[in-house]
Amino acid sequence: MQPPRLLTIRTPLGDGALTVVKLSATEELGLPYAVEAEVLGIGAIVPPEKLLNQDVTITVTQRGPSPFIRHFHGMVAEFRKLSPGPANRMTYRLVLVPHLWRLGLRRNCRIWQDRTVKEIVTAVLKDHGLPEPSWNMVQAEAIPYCTQFNETDLAFVSRLLEEHGLSYYFKHSAGGHELCVAGAAASFPQGDPPVVVAVHGDASLDTYGQWRRLNRTRGFTTVLDDMDAERSRPSEVLSKTRPTRTYVEEPSMPGAAENYFWPGGMSTRPGLDPAEVSMSDQEARSEEYGAAALDPRHAVGTRVAVTVMHEDGSQKSNQFLITAARHEAVDNSGLVAGAGTLESYRANLALAFTARRWVPPPRHPRPAMPGMHSAKVTGPPGEKIHVDEFGRIKVKFRWDRWGKDDDTSSCWVRVMQSVAGSWGGAWYLPRVGDEVLVAFLDGDPDRPVVVGSVYGKDSPPPFKLPANKTQTGYVTRSYKSDSAADANILRFEDKKGSEEVLLHAQKDLTVEVEHDEERKVGHDQTEVVQNARTVTIKDSDDKLTLEKGNREDTIKMGNDTLSIDMGNRSTTLKMGNDTTELKMGNLSIKCDLGAVTIEAMQSITLKVGQSSIVVDQMGVTVKGMIIQSEAQLLMKLKALMLQDKADALAQIEGGIVMIN
Template identity: 25%
Template sequence: MMDRLSDAMSGAAGRMLSGFDSALSALLASWTSAQRLYNLEGAAPVSDLMVERFSVVDTISEPFQLQLHTLCVHNRTPLQALLGQRITLLSTLADGSRHRRSGLVFEARDAGADGGLVRHQLLIQPWLALLGHTRNSRVWQDKTIVQILDDVLGADAYKAHAAWQWGETDAEGNTEDLAAFVAQGLNGGVRAYCVQYRESDLAFLQRLLAEEGLGWRVEEADDAPSGHRIVFFADSARWPENTTSRSALGGAGIRFHRGSAAEEQDAIQSFGGWRQLTPAASAVLQWDYQAKRAIAAESPTAYDYTSESMRDMAPWLQQYEPIGATADTGTCSSAELQHRATCRQQAHEARHKTWLGRSTVRSLRAGEHFGLTQSTLDALSELQSAADREFCVRSVHALGVNNLPKELSKRLMQQPASDPFAELDGEPASTLSESLEHDPALSRKAAELGYANRFEALRRLIPWRPLPPTTRTALGAQTAIVVGPGGATSPNGADELYTDALGRIRVQFHWQSAPGADARPDNRSSCWVRVAQRWAGAGMGWQHIPRIGQEVLLDFIEGDIERPIVLGSLYNGRGEAGLPPTPGGAAAEADTSAYKSSHNHGPSAQGNLVGGGSGGHSPAWHGGAPGPAGKDAAAQNNTAALSGFKSKEFGGEGFNQLVFDDTPGELRVQLATTQHATQLNLGHLIHQADNHRGHYRGRGFELRTDAYGAVRATNGLLITTFGTREADPAGDNAPGMALLKQAATLADTFSKAAKTHQTTALASAIGAMRANQSSLADQLAPMKALHQSVSGMVSAASLEQAITDASNKATQASDGKLPHTTDPIVAITAKAGLATVAGQDIQVASGEVISWQAGQDIHLGSGQQMRVHTGQSIGILAGAVQAGQGAKGTGLTLIAGKGPVQMQAQADQAEVAAKNLVNIQTANAHIDWAAAKKITLTTSGGAQIVLSGEGITVQCPGKITVKAASKSFVGGAKEDYVLPVMPKDDISWVNLEGRYEDAWNTAWPLDGLKVDINGSTVAKSVTVDMTQEIA
């Protein structure tokens, strides 16, 4: 707007210039630069300008503001030509030397015209103020503040003007080691993660310097592009001495003296102290969440708080500042934290006592020190050292008025209303400048002497530090993309996870990947960021690590942009089918054709149409296809009733999932993995293929796998088809107890019957190895011991008491008791029936007793052969019931439908006895009786026939009657008969059992075992096979 008005008024300015009288021309011709108090130096059009007056605000670690009011006798200078120009204000000192203040033109405005003169207002600032006209978002990692700010200041935008120096250089040429000072800070001065977010480069620079306790000042430098350089410092005592203090009076300092144009040098007219209450201590704390400890440090004040009024107040005047977590910012030691606390306290103490002054010292500027002489402080010289009279200038507010010729000055003052641009005067470039110009005392002094200032200073012995900066504030949560090594946003094959031991991830904020973003490698990702879990504890909790390419939501602890934390993952993109996005809310038809190809065992429409591989994509389950599923139906029978979670195989298509199906009347839970199609399905069983809800499969539960399965229970396992009431305990097996008691009673009954009939009793009823003993109980036979095991009752009061009851085999039922097996047994109880079917073999083995019992019948059938082998006896008892209706069909029937029937007693005698008739018959052949020695036929009456190798002997107590059609007695004859050969070797059966001492009491094999009995080796090895041979 100023440029347009300037061009519009150029004609009027020209007419005013043509009216300039010859007397004024003569005045300007005689007012040479050598006679002027203030001059400007610079290239055209700066060289055409003359100083009318100026105001300057110069504060340490702030860009100074020099507002120039200039005059020009030429046509109005285009404002655009002035912006960015280098300009130097030259101030003539008392000794005739020139003091320089260089800068760049940041603002230019027309200030009207007086007679033939054109006025401009210029705002001059150091080149560092250019940084305030930017705004950036970027990241640095594992860099020091020197490296970070070198990156910032070395940007192409500043190269034409930038010049800076790290560390003050003293009069002897020694430069302070700023890197060593920084290294005393947190993490050895290395910033693990440093973020500039929506900050100007200047605000970012100011914040980092304040955090480290560093400052900066402006120093004139002829070799610098803009005539000055920025000097960063840690030790304010190294500031250079002011020109006037160094050169005037032989270097004795600046006098405390009245101000007058007749004085030989500039002086300080007023000087006094101002104290304010500051903290008595600064404390800082950092939390180390990896070591789970807090590190704290405190720096007390160096001032005297012993007065009665302050003594009670001091303990309360403490500034306490938590400064984040060490794992986020790097490691931190107590010494490093103490350095931070000391810098904080020094910043407060630098403001505890401020020296306020007014002077006419035209060379005075912030960032210099001076010595004060001939002041009232000299009266205290016996109490204070010379160093106490040296002061560092913290800020200077100054006004300067050029020594215009009287006639020109009078003419300008007489024509204020002639300025055609007076109505354009708005808010000054700086409110501080405005306050200076309305300081009556300062204005009068400047008008009288041509220059006046007011300044703030502190003793040189007291370190100057910037005040702690305000916390970097993030404006709410942000989203970002999870990245891998090098900032990769897409996984490399199966490497989909990039994390550390704490489950932290790296992300890339969207402002890091935007076009034109800083291309440095460490700006491609964040630091390691913790992921918030629903539950986290020592080696336990809920763990979900977002994968490379997924989009996540982050918030920032205490709103600090440098302390991000991942809150969760986000879906992005759009799934196949459904309603596409339309511009301006235009109507569109949903495309559901992709849903048609899904079926019980194959999904469809599971792809992602947007995202390009970077993001969480669309959800696995949705409600976009709610209609009934069927052939050619564009629906998947899913009304958005599925919830749960689903993972994905690294680099593959497999997945694991837990699905909760809340479809009304069809509640279902599925825990599944695609590895060998292993699933646990509960409730309403259906087929499911991702979002497709398929056909009905049944109700209840299904545990299935295409691989191997195992069910293990260390203390016992109950499988039953008997239902229970909701109030019944989980281990209730009352039906099993009743059935097992019936079995025990049946076994006992038949065992007694076997004893009565003089056959082998049942070991399950009388004991296996010894009477009334079993492996389960020392005082009970196997069946009764098993019944005791399933009848256990344990305390419900505590786990410890329950374990004690189980080990004591407690079976007494009472209030406060719960059913529980007393031994690790497997109990299978079937209400209707139990079917065990195998396509090939069924192996049943026991270390002690196998008992098969039935209340009615047991049928054993074999398609080919049946073999019954025993190490001792086989007892077969039939008809062990009383005669009567229930005894019909009793007895023992042994029939070979094909082939012979062979019975042998290979080691002892064989007996055949019957209460009544013994009937031996052959239907088609003969009966052979053979014996190695003799055959004897005897009746209870005494008759006997003996057949032996010596002959046949017939005897009886009565007569012998022989009836035959003919009788023939001939000479002797002999016929040999082949008798069976019986095994001669005795087989001794030894019950061997060995077990490992492990949690499962695992049996160990007997192969290669040496067997000793009573000290004698009976076997050097044992080979366990189907024939049970011992070699």
């Protein structure tokens, strides 16, 4: 009976349709594996569509007392026809990759909010019809805001895991492969075999060979600074510092091997310690080990206890994690008559101490956000202004195909003002539906800032253009009003000869002046008050000076009342006349307590119809059709000369008439 081949393959073409003659497979923590295989066909040429995107399993069987079997399962991502091989059979080259590799075929822009790394990765895999990974002792807090921008799903998932110090690897079986995620060394499974001896010479089925060690000088301190507008003052920074834990001599100059990063990432990943992840990366790369193996079962992502047999006879045991492997196998057995068995297998392994946390290197940095991005301001249904206590708003980016037009579209986004500070500043708040331009602090997609607003077809400028191109200003529509006429307006007209400043208050206008107010009008001033007008001067004088011209007060209907609670009233007319004309009604002057004095240089005249009283410097003249003088008790007439004259009749009557 012919012994089993070293390399066998199972494909949708059926058993025996293809024969594997060469295999080269690379595995590494945190990367999709790739398996290249040269295979020989039988009979007709194999069409590419028969194998592309199909699952294939290649099995390595290392013969011995107990055969060592290792499966490589994957999807055919590449299929190439080569020149004929042994026995003049058609040769093909296949490249097998994990199903995860398909995530690299889709590029996307998407926002995730308040989801853990588990939930995000699982959701992305589900979009591709892939099952949830096996999470080995992975605990993670929810990420408040996480952006995927112009990244493939594979790059995004890899970046997210790298930021959290998590690695992924694959478990293979004859019928499939499983994606596994782990963090701490203890979360990686024990390998098969779990214990192995390593020597510096050649490898055997039971031992690692060519054991080697690599040491590098790395950074000794990681310092990360960041800022968070919600949790810190502008003058403060969030800082994380992690010194190395390795036993390597530290540089003599302090800070000489310090790794400083800005921004550190603490503001966007509150539950994460990026300094710890960065320092673990430095430490993991400071000391690495390598070995050759003939047993194909040694798989990336497994732990193995290694006892190193040194050339001086000493030995030392430690736990190691297999971080990478390259498998090379050739199997020409049975293809050339009389050639005997032509097969070989060898693996080169990379290992790291499990005593140190192994994290994947940062191969996938966050994308740098280019320029500014257009977005629409969003809020709850029916709300026109949506804001938090820090004056932040919600937006929906044009490229966000997954977000909703509501208050869940983004994180709270700060709004840049022309000036802002603890002393005061300008304040403008975009409203729901406005188009805004968004930049990103330090180019970080998770740190958006609104830097301005723009007009468009749905939101034209408030002044009709180009007819009013000389006008600038501000228009703020009344809250929850759909009418453009309901607005406060400050408008500047710069057209030559028609310059104007318009201030329109839709309801009330309040002006407060703590000290003096001075107003100068170069020409006319007109005030129109539709209702009441009240002026209160609390503690000083009211002075009106009319240097030239006339003053006219007109009350078309109503009363004019002047009330002085205490004090005097004085009117001085230095030159000119003072006329009071009452066209209808009565004129009353009443002095409840005190005297009334009317004084004139020339004369004082009281006149009603043809009757009059004239008081001048010559005397008092009283004229009238009838003049009556009546005293209840006594009337005296006294003069140097007294003359009574009647042209018709003079009559003197009395109870007693005495003439002296």
